[in-house]
Amino acid sequence: MPSDKRARKRAAREAKLAALQRAQRRRSTVRRTITVVVLVAVAAGIYVLVSGNSTKNTAGKKSGATSTTSSTAPTTSRSAPTGCVRP
Numbered sequence: 001m002p003s004d005k006r007a008r009k010r011a012a013r014e015a016k017l018a019a020l021q022r023a024q025r026r027r028s029t030v031r032r033t034i035t036v037v038v039l040v041a042v043a044a045g046i047y048v049l050v051s052g053n054s055t056k057n058t059a060g061k062k063s064g065a066t067s068t069t070s071s072t073a074p075t076t077s078r079s080a081p082t083g084c085v086r087p
Helices: 004-085
Strands: none
């Protein structure tokens, strides 16, 4: 039969260990959360960089389509300098 003092010591030790386990679990959760947030941020950054280049290429293609329409007009302008060379 343990004495009251031993029972109190055991209870205090168990409470201390439980508190340490909770603190460790909390640190682990915080570390895991930070890791996930950083990975999501990196993935989002890569996506923005890749999409940013695709958007620029798409915009360039749109400009290219506009340039094609504009190229038709300068073709007429090119005929004029060629005409100027004739005389």
